Amino acid sequence: DPYANEPQRHPALVVRTAKPFNAETPGALLAGSPLTPVDLFYVRNHLPVPHVDAATHSVRVEGEGLRTVELSLKDLQTRFKKHTITATLQCTGNRRDDLNSVKPVKGLEWSVGAIGTAEFAGARLCDVLAYAGLSSSDGFGEVEHIQFEGLDSDVSGTCYGASIPVDKAVTPRDDVLLAYEMNGRELSADHGFPVRVVAPGIAGARSVKWLSRIIASKHESDSHWQQKDYKSFSPNVDWDNVDWSSAPAVQETNVQSAICEPAPGSEVEGPLDEIEVTGYAYSGGGQPIIRVDVSADGGATWTTAQLQPIDARRYRAWAWTLWKATVPLPQGTEGPLRLVCKAVDGAYNTQPESPAPIWNLRGVLNNAWHSVQVNVV
């Protein structure tokens, strides 16, 4: 059994599949702290967790125009300046459950918890690439993409892989890390020990864990996950007529928000004149969240939430914004109550009302208004 040596996991994680291990954080625990504790951070594994000896492990950097270098963990820690960022990782399938209720999709049935925020520290990818000779003096030559490979592989030996555009990789202010610490400690086995990519502002799928190779190339990664997954299509495209090459791989992601508390289906003691609602909002590409609106009447009236940003910088807001709102209700409200939220990012992008028009066969990038039904008793 390739899954015989999996790490211990926190019992509070909501397990979606055991082998490979995929589990999300319960909503109520997400809103509880700006940084998600490592053992509660969602885990998205496509393959068995590889067991890596940090003392002998090295990352090979090679490809178009580069001198090949092998960097041990120690090299990464000592030859390059340590850089720290607070960043949100979100699986592109986060909130897939609401697309499934429109029409079945293929993918893990994630609710709102395939997202988390941590403080990551490591060497900057741009510094490592410069060390291997990738330089701007020739406009990076033929190089268009930086590919990554993980040490996790399937029975045929195919490893997990992904790539990002070279511009994201080489721009210091884009903060792409080869991270060896998460929330101040070495990475855990599930989150990529001993070193992973953290590419903030873009789909979690590109932040390759258990990093073993970095390849500069004219081409994107040819992995399944870059080519035939993590892409979105029109609702009229289904498994019988999909042309995967017709859509780009998801990189920067759309504006997102979700209600964490109250939890869906919960009983709230009433009657109520107002209700306290908490959640998170996040946008890709370093865009900050500038507003979150919450409604208790299906969107007829809105209450603007109080934002608790970690990082309000205009173009490098890599972390989510937690929020809370006190939403007024008709006096003495009892019975079923539906709450919805939507966020606005720094480019004034906002979320669509319904998931139906953004339905896609793989069930990615669902950012429709998040809705929670509770019962006031």
Ligand code: MTE
């Ligand atoms: N890296 C490797 N090597 N193998 C994987 O299965 N999953 C990716 C990415 N990096 C994956 C990987 C996906 S789809 C996501 S969403 C994030 O890791 C999840 O990171 P986490 O498990 O640390 O939360």
Ligand code: MO
């Ligand atoms: Mo993902």
